[in-house]
Amino acid sequence: MLPRLGVLLSALVFLVSCTVPPDSPLFQSSDNLPPYNQDSFDQYVRDTRAWIADNRAFISDDRNLEIQLNMPFELRPDKPAKRGILFVHGLGSSPWYFMDIATAMANDGWLVRSILLPGHGTRPADLMLPDNEDWEKTIAHHANLLANEVDELWLGGFSTGGNLVTSHALRDENVAGLLLFSPGFYPNNDYLFLAPAISYLWDWVDIDDEDNIVTYQSLPTRGAALYYRSVSTVQKHLETARFDKPVLITMSQHDSVLDPNATLNAFQTRFPNQKSRFVWYGDTPQNLDDPRVTALASNLPDRRISTFSHMNVLFAPENAYYGEAGRYIMFENGQDGIPLPDDPETLWFGAWGQIAAEKYHARLTWNPYFLELLDNIREVTGDS
Template sequence: MLTRLCLLLFTLVVLASCALPPDSPLFQPSDSLPSYDQDSFEQYVSDTHAWIADNRVFLHEDRNLEIELNTPFERRPDEPAKRGILFVHGLGASPWYFADIADALANDGWLVRSILLPGHGSRPADLMLPDFDDWENAVAHHANLLAAEVEELWLGGFSTGGNLVASHALRDDSIAGLLLFSPGFYPDNGYLFLAPFIAYLWDWVDVDEEDNIATYQSLPTRGAALYYRSVSAVQKNLEAMRFEKPVLITMSQHDSVLDPNATLDAFQDRFPNQRSRFVWYGDAPQGLDDPRVTALASHLPDRRISTFSHMNVLFAPENSYYGEKGSHVIFDNGQVDLPLPENSEDLWFGAWGQVAAERYHARLTWNPYFLELLDSIREVSGDG
């Protein structure tokens, strides 16, 4: 067994050695990370905004937009809120991922906050700086800050953020409910446990062109190791206890980085509340008899959509950056044999790695069922 482990580790290190970053500030960490334990959310936002302005390696001319998309934010309803939710983004992502949902929930009367996990918002190399405790402590601190202002506190998370908030909620009985979007409970990668070891030997798992102002494209091994820590923590907590409060979980059948079926099994076993809902984007799982699970077709040829991706659930079709007519398209989607179509009307969309003869697939970055998602949130939270 030890011999096999060493061989696997050696193979991954050799593969990782291909990821040599260019001589760019993007791949050199900042001198420090911003603090996250301010006494007020307002001060936290102000301090983080200033830190991003000083430390971000800007990708485009509109620096203000880049700062805005990576700065923590708050949405307050018109009337004093009794209910609040804290959102936590995923690995390499940004607080802005929740902007569309935050606007809708604030209109429904929620006090909404979205935080920045340490290591994000500036340059990919800054993921080398935080410890896992920084991530857990940031979630706990801001959950406590928000709890002091509302009668009912919910937590929400995307991918790695879903792991962090689920772990927190399983340990904190005061959390009223969860909204989990593509939660990263079960990665579809049997070698992830090696990431902490590789982090001591090599700095980068993946180095890509950085052209996305809301998401890192490159990944240090330290970042992969931190994700592994979040997986270990949430799996341990799920094995030890069940979450009895309402939860919404969404998952794409064709998620390129997670095991959707394992997540569905966990929902049925560890989230028993009858108000809970699991939204499955894809073909209805065979033999499933759980009225809490809704399957929505992810093959929508009339909109040139073949499959749903890991990330698209969060964004409205009208989103100005990731939406159906948004300014940013993720063309680099794991395809190497097909040229980009000359006509944008010939471009299809899907999960990472989606391949089809004579069809070039960009990443799907918006949710055609976004309004239905909001209805599901209202149903689970008791607003429906």
């Protein structure tokens, strides 16, 4: 959904009528949002699971799997943990996005939690319910809960979640470091600032078939406005403050949502810690002289990969849903009019909108360098 946001917002500027959703529970919001401020994380998980079960508009026959992949979770190591990390997902996605990384970090001795941002996990229309304060308070509450259980608190975020945890970390001295995956600091769209105003005129930016159990495919304008506010907030923080503690940032050169070069520049000027690392998937940036930046090739013809996408960094090739042989393939990837190949072995993978002659590109949803990413995390956090 998010890779289409820039194109869709640009198109909305010229629309004269609203997008009308089908008559489906998916496009009718729930009556309320779930509570987030329970006294324990266990109670939060139980309450949220029950809320999802009662409010989700299910799209498959496996309701238990849909609930499981959308609820918050905790992974504890075998021994009492001294360090903990709280993960926050992106717009339209789910806590499960961090399962592969969370599993590895729990095995390394971390107490890992991944929360559900209000408005997610049930139906796209529920993104009409929260405001940014709901998201900020949810993160603050669970950061405090985790800080009470460990000696060292880290935060991690993907895309919009990266914006939210960075803004929180710049206000919370308890945060010892950040892991940011495709953080959405700098969108590549000039019309995003219009999203809050557009949300009063049209309810939906995009309406799509909902066939992905871990990601909303459709986007209400309210969701786009929430993303814009997270961008505005984190940019204001980064203009006036630096984060002096360790941070890992990953970014694809071909990210269809963001401005990768602006993110790299922010890393070099606003994140000065010498333990910090920036992993750039693509061609080595010109005139790069920062030893903290690592460039990894994203054109891997032997694996039929042309470019890296906004989302693929998070997932191991073995992931059962998004992995190299996973059950879900994002065929719809901004290539209107190009027929699907008859032979799946000829399918190529890349960022949203990747087009090449005689090649059909699905979205890349796994990271060929996943083991290297885990090593990067260990290096930045001091586990190596």
